[in-house]
Amino acid sequence: MHPINWVIIVGYILYVMIDGIRRSKDTDSVEGYFLANKSLPGWAVGLSVMATQLSAVTMIGTTGQGATDGLRFVQFYFGLPVAMVILGVTLVPFLHGSNVYTAYEYLERRFDARTRSLTSFLFLLSRGMSAGAIIAAPAVVFSAVFGWPLTWSVAVIGVPTILYTMLGGVQAVTWADVKQMVLIVFSLVAIVGVLLFKMPVSPDEALHIAGATGRLQIFDFSFNLTETYTFWTGVLGGTFLMLSYFGTDQSQVQRYLAARSVNEARSSLLISAYWKIPLQALVLLVGVLVFVYYQFTAPPLLYNPAHEAAVEAEQGAEYAQLQQQYRATFDLREAAAREAASADDASAAMSNFLAREAEIQELRGQALTMAEEVTGEASRDVNYIIPRFVLSELPIGFSGIFVAAILAAAMSSISSELNSLSTVSVIDFYRRWFKPEASDAHYLRVSKWTTAFWGAFACFVATYAATLGSLIEVVNRFGSFFYGSILGVFLLAMAPKGKATGAFFGLIAGMGVVAAVTFGAPQISFLWHNLVGAVTVLVVGMALSLFGRDEAG
Amino acid sequence: MPHTPDDAPPPSFRITLMKVMAVQVVTLIVLWWLQARFDV
Structure with missing residues (x-):
């Protein structure tokens, strides 16, 4: 990569670190550290909410998915605006008005300590692991692309993030998120501009070629429980997933708890409601x-x-032969694509192009099989499409901006995770169960070191992600059992007749039913699990609340 | 603890909600047009 690109990347990392550390001056109390003294404007919180959700996986994996699968993934987000509107009039005023540090703290006030502890423990378990996975995804790609050891990549992403999150708290996290979000959007728009400029055909012809291969097929109205990307899965299942994520996940809740008023908190979520689907469409485009x-x-x-490199080293002759075939077929496909783009009789030319495209995919499939045999690991080639394009095809400066944007996407998600993990550890466990009467300065000190601990833990998980792969998968799968169920507990909290025993055992029942659905009918898309969990908790919880003997709540 | 929102959405917020839904409809129409225009 050209030195100018490296200057941009290093400049970005230094700027984020210095700006974050500068904000540590405003953080001299626990409320300042975790909630910014409820002083943040809605627009900044809104951008932080978006930046937290948009991770490096979006920049690398989702763009790659757009290249191989087209725009249909955007249906996944169709429920998001609906969820944001529902949250704006339900959970947001509850949580913001309750003056809590964590969403789970509210559950103790409404129900009891065991419901709070169980939900906060489940959060720590899943988010602790996912923080590692969020670092691991871009770190593995950076290592493969730049030839670095994995530990270097983990350190480049993890260390600056830990530093500014630990020292600056939620202030540093939010304001860094704002800048990171601007950088991300700028880089996406810039890359679209460069692509259109360098494309040898007009945008209209380019979209016709994309459309011919099904990549502009967005809407699927079939009602199929096993299919993740359909209109109905997105609208119904997606709404419950987004309600769970934005309404009960502390990494998101903490963003809008720091807003200066309920109205600002509501407005912050509406920024995602306005912009998430267009942004996601841009990413896929x-x-x-x-x-x-x-x-x-x-x-x-x-x-x-x-x-x-591994395939060339192990099966050099076979791979060279495959590459020769690939080049010859590529030349034919390129000619077919040019003809299809400009032909008067588009249908015949397009059929020829699609036949050549199928041949290319066949050859690529053979290469991927070779790679999997040689390396013994899943290829995940889709994650390398955009990084390879960025490094080899973009003009000087643009590559640096896009790599910085990938770093920004990773850092903005990790910082919010670390900040919220620390909040839950200190507020829901340390202060609640171990040291309830210490000074504010003591909690502030403990909070900073807890942030550092979770950062180190995430880096450890990321470094050993390959070894811990199955464990991370198990935890992620376990996480899907309780996401919707926790939403069910919060919905029960808003029902006047909901009681503590109903909430606690409803939560366990919800997790059990989701586990049964997961293992009993594994083909059902995971997006429906949140709806199943939430409804089970509501039904069981309400039944126990109405007919049980519990008087609490 | 409160069982109903203690801070009901102000009228301006309701207008904002209408705007959100309007933007979504426009977004969906644009995506639908993209599919209908170019999907062969």
């Missing part, structure tokens, strides 16, 4: 345009450079 661009410029047969 980048992938679609990269796919079209690679119709006219030969891409590597394998995008993952580490796998490419």
Whole structure:
């Protein structure tokens, strides 16, 4: 990569760190550290909410998904605006008005300590692991692309983030998120501009080629419980997933708890309601345009450079032969694509192009099988499409901006995770169960070191992600059992007749039913699990509340 | 603890909600147009 790109990346990292540390001056109390003394404007909180949700996986994996699968993933977000509106009139005023540090603290006030402790423990368990996974995803790609040891990549992403989050608290996290979000959107718009500029066909012709391969097929109205990306799964299942995530996950709740008023907190969520679907469409469109661009410029047969090198070393002769075939077929496909883009009789030319495209996919499939045999690991080649494009095809400066944007996306998600993990550890466990009467200065000190601990833990998990892969998967799967169920507990909290025993045992019943659905009918899309969990908790919880003997709540 | 929102949405917020839904409808129409225009 050109030195100017490195200057941009290093400059970005230094700026984020220095700005974050500068904000530590405003953080001299626990409320300042975790809630910014409820002083943040809604627009800043709103951008922070968006930046937290948009991780490096979005920049690398989702753009790659756009290249291979097209725009249909955008249906996943169709429930988000509805969820934001519902949260704006229900949970947000409850939580913001309750003057709590964590969403789970509210559950003790409404129900009892065991419900609070169980929900906060489940949060720590899943988010602790996912913080590691969020670092691991871009770190593995950076290591393969730049040839660094994995520990370096983890350190480049993790250390600056831990520093500014530990010293600056939620102030540093939020204001860094704002800048990171601006950088991310700028880089996406810039890459679309460069792609359209460098494309040898007009935007109209490019979109026709994308459309011919099904990559502009967005809406699927079939009602199929096993399919994740349909209109109905997005609208119904997606609404419950987004309600759970934005309404009960502390990494998001903490963003709007720091808003200066209930109205600002509501407005912050509406920024996502306005912009999330267009932004996600933009992310996927980048992938679609990269796919079209690679119709006219030969891409590597394998995008993952580490796998490419391994296959060349182990099966050099067979791979060289495959590459020869690939180049010849690519030339034919390129000619077919140009003809299809400009032909008067588009249907015949398009059929020829699609036949060539199928041949290319067949050859790529063979290369991926070779890579998996040689390396013994899943190829995940889709995650390397955009990084390879960025490094080899973008003009000087743009590559640096996009890599900085990937770092920004990773840091903005990790910082919010660390900040919320520390809050829950200190407020829901340390102060609640171990040291209830200490001074504010003591809690502030403990909070900073707890942030550092979770940061170190996340880096450890990321470094050993390959070894811990199955464990992370188990925890993620376990996480899906209780996401919707915790939402059910909060919904029960808003019902006047909901009681503590109903909430606690309803939560356990909800998790059990989701586990049964997961293992009993594994083909049902996970997006429905949140709805199943929430409804089970409501039904069981309300039945126990109405007919049980519990008088609490 | 309160069982109903203690701070009901002000009228301006309701207008904002209407705007959100309007923007979503426009977004969906644009996506629908993109699919209908280019999907072969």
